Amino acid sequence: MPRSHISRAHRRGQAAVAEVFIPDKLYFRIGEVSKLTNIKAYVLRYWETEFPMLHPGKSSTGHRLYRRRDVETVLEIRRLLYTQGFTIEGARKKLGEDTAPGKGGSKQKTLFSGAEQRTALERSRLRSIRHELQGILTILRRKC
Numbered sequence: 001m002p003r004s005h006i007s008r009a010h011r012r013g014q015a016a017v018a019e020v021f022i023p024d025k026l027y028f029r030i031g032e033v034s035k036l037t038n039i040k041a042y043v044l045r046y047w048e049t050e051f052p053m054l055h056p057g058k059s060s061t062g063h064r065l066y067r068r069r070d071v072e073t074v075l076e077i078r079r080l081l082y083t084q085g086f087t088i089e090g091a092r093k094k095l096g097e098d099t100a101p102g103k104g105g106s107k108q109k110t111l112f113s114g115a116e117q118r119t120a121l122e123r124s125r126l127r128s129i130r131h132e133l134q135g136i137l138t139i140l141r142r143k144c
Contacts, residue, residue: 033070036071047074051077053096054073056070077095
């Protein structure tokens with residue numbers, strides 16, 4: 001196929017979001033996310049400062065640990081910036097609209113009373129601890 005028939009985004013290595021296969025893992029390091037999304041690690045770190053919804057956790061050694069939803073968020077940011085032509089501010093607003101209470105994103109939090117909200121928060125913390133322990137177990141299994 002002549003080079004002129006290949007889209008500009010494809011030439012830059014920007015595969016469509018639907019074309020990206022995200023492995024079934026709990027956590028991804030920044031290098032893995034960089035390879036999956038074809039975004040340089042320094043750009044991912046910059047995006048963390050510009051997009052509040054992108055907030056990977058950190059391991060005890062300080063490495064960034066992206067969850068699947070973080071990888072999906074990176075892919076959406078990439079689509080908005082590189083394919084749709086949004087500015088960073090425009091992409092931030094667009095992503096903010098998708099999670100605004102009127103759009104169904106964080107609507108559930110406003111429905112809880114104080115006691116129910118504390119219980120939901122405790123469940124969320126327990127889920128987070130469980131995911132971290134599963135990640136540790138996976139690492140330990142690989143070493144054996």
